[in-house]
Amino acid sequence: METAVFSGYHFASNNIEKTGQSLNGVPIGFDISFLRYGINKREFTTVYGRPKLGLTFRAIKMNNTDTFGYCFGILPVYTLPLVLQKKLQVGIKISYGLNFNTKLYNEQNNFDNRAISFPVNFAFDIGTTAQLKVSNKLYVNAGLGLYHVSNGSLKMPNGGINIIYGNAGISYYPEGLNETMLKKPNYKLEKRGLHYMGYAAFAYRQLGYFDYITQFPIVVVSNQVYYSVNKLYHTGIGLDGFYDATQPLLYNDLLRVSDIAEKQKYYLALGWYNKFEIGKLFLPFGIYHYVAQMKYVQEPIYLRFGLGYQFHPKFFTGIFFKGTINKKQQLQSDFMEWSFGIKL
Numbered sequence: 285m286e287t288a289v290f291s292g293y294h295f296a297s298n299n300i301e302k303t304g305q306s307l308n309g310v311p312i313g314f315d316i317s318f319l320r321y322g323i324n325k326r327e328f329t330t331v332y333g334r335p336k337l338g339l340t341f342r343a344i345k346m347n348n349t350d351t352f353g354y355c356f357g358i359l360p361v362y363t364l365p366l367v368l369q370k371k372l373q374v375g376i377k378i379s380y381g382l383n384f385n386t387k388l389y390n391e392q393n394n395f396d397n398r399a400i401s402f403p404v405n406f407a408f409d410i411g412t413t414a415q416l417k418v419s420n421k422l423y424v425n426a427g428l429g430l431y432h433v434s435n436g437s438l439k440m441p442n443g444g445i446n447i448i449y450g451n452a453g454i455s456y457y458p459e460g461l462n463e464t465m466l467k468k469p470n471y472k473l474e475k476r477g478l479h480y481m482g483y484a485a486f487a488y489r490q491l492g493y494f495d496y497i498t499q500f501p502i503v504v505v506s507n508q509v510y511y512s513v514n515k516l517y518h519t520g521i522g523l524d525g526f527y528d529a530t531q532p533l534l535y536n537d538l539l540r541v542s543d544i545a546e547k548q549k550y551y552l553a554l555g556w557y558n559k560f561e562i563g564k565l566f567l568p569f570g571i572y573h574y575v576a577q578m579k580y581v582q583e584p585i586y587l588r589f590g591l592g593y594q595f596h597p598k599f600f601t602g603i604f605f606k607g608t609i610n611k612k613q614q615l616q617s618d619f620m621e622w623s624f625g626i627k628l
Contacts (some may be wrong), residue, residue: 286317286338286425288453294347295614297443298398307396309347311447316341318359319455321465323624328563331515333469336363336375337564351397353387355433355445357407362562364457364516365619368468371417378560379409379565380591383433389441398441400433406620408432408589408605411449420460426452434617436605440497444617460536469496479518481508481559483625485604489618491518491530503527504621506588508557508568515561522570522588524558526549526550531574534582552576562584566592569602585609600625 291311296307322334338361346352359381367374382404387394389401404538411429418424427450434444503526510520528551529544555572570588574581586609592602602625606618 286319286453286455288314288315288317288425288427289450290314290315290342290344290449290451292431293448294352295446295448296348296352296399297612297614297616298396301429307348307351307514311344311355312345313342313355314337315451315453319457321461329467330472332562333365333368333467334465335365335469336373337361338363340379340381342383346445349387351387351394352399352445353385355383355385357381357383357409357433359407359409359410363413364560365469365558367414368466370463371465373466374412374413374414377409377411377413377427377429379407380545381407381409385433395520398627399443399445400435401441402435402439405433405435406605406617408592415455417461420462421457423455423457423461424453425455426450431616432607432615436620437489437491437619438620440492442490442617444499444615446615469516471516473512473514476512478508478520479512480628481510481600481625482506482547482614483602483623485621485623487606489530491533492537498533498540500529500541502530502619504623505527506623506625508570510557510559518559518561520557521571524551524553524555524572524588526553531577531580531582546579548580550577551581553589563595564594566594566600566602568592568602583608583610587615590621590622594627598626598628600627 291312319336319338319342324456340359344355359379361379363375363377365375385400389397413427414424415425431447485504490499505525508522510518513519517609553572553574555570557570574584587607590604594600602619607615610616
């Protein structure tokens with residue numbers, strides 16, 4: 285079991301409406317995690333060793349609690365090992381889960397909470413973590429990361445919660461942490477090569493605020509050509525095509541989807557694509573920039589990340605997120621994609 289205190293800096297999505305004062309601030313909280321090392325499958329252990337797996341329960345008292353309330357998260361965690369020694373382990377932590385928020389946007393009594401408008405939201409956590417041996421059963425741990433919460437623009441307002449954080453605590457292993465539990469991975473490939481992945485996806489989005497919320501479907505066709513560095517990491521280029529009315533509607537609350545010409549809904553974007561494979565699961569991450577229809581583009585750079593499942597050697601499905609870097613340099617969730625694709 286692992287416990288840690290949690291604190292950081294919350295970059296609020298808007299200022300106080302009446303005074304213009306910033307809603308940024310320092311939240312505090314704690315994490316309780318239940319851990320194990322590895323999966324008891326020989327074919328998995330041969331490649332991935334015994335990575336640290338966990339389930340984290342997170343509680344956060346937000347800054348401006350009367351506006352943002354409390355966050356309660358449930359986060360499955362996978363830690364990719366970078367340093368794996370007897371006394372010190374360092375890794376990259378990746379988590380996807382759910383976050384429950386106690387305070388929501390309300391036009392009458394909580395107008396300034398433009399971050400969250402739905403009680404159950406998606407949560408994404410990525411960062412670095414380290415633990416140092418005190419005894420065979422007791423370790424001290426510390427980490428840094430980014431915690432992002434939103435509903436994927438299924439319901440507006442949805443500015444999202446973005447917290448840059450640090451945590452510190454202790455890890456306790458009742459049976460001790462021995463060398464067999466710290467088996468190193470072997471990601472070496474016998475043969476490298478190029479691969480193609482492509483998928484079609486459907487998304488749904490609300491956009492705008494207050495009395496000017498509009499809603500519409502989005503269709504995405506995504507293509508990636510990548511090179512396998514090893515069994516874990518792959519990198520290449522991505523090309524996205526969109527049928528999406530978002531860009532002309534941004535920063536113009538008076539427009540509706542019906543006001544947007546069909547030719548303004550077609551976009552292309554080019555990006556740097558990365559993929560981490562963990563058994564049949566994979567974690568994509570890409571940084572993209574629109575390359576067509578630029579006269580209509582308000583926010584040109586976006587990130588793509590999520591979780592996929594390779595249920596067949598050639599076919600996969602997944603839930604992927606598209607998040608834009610807005611004009612305030614904040615990560616803002618645009619939508620989620622429910623996707624089906626092919627790998628060659």
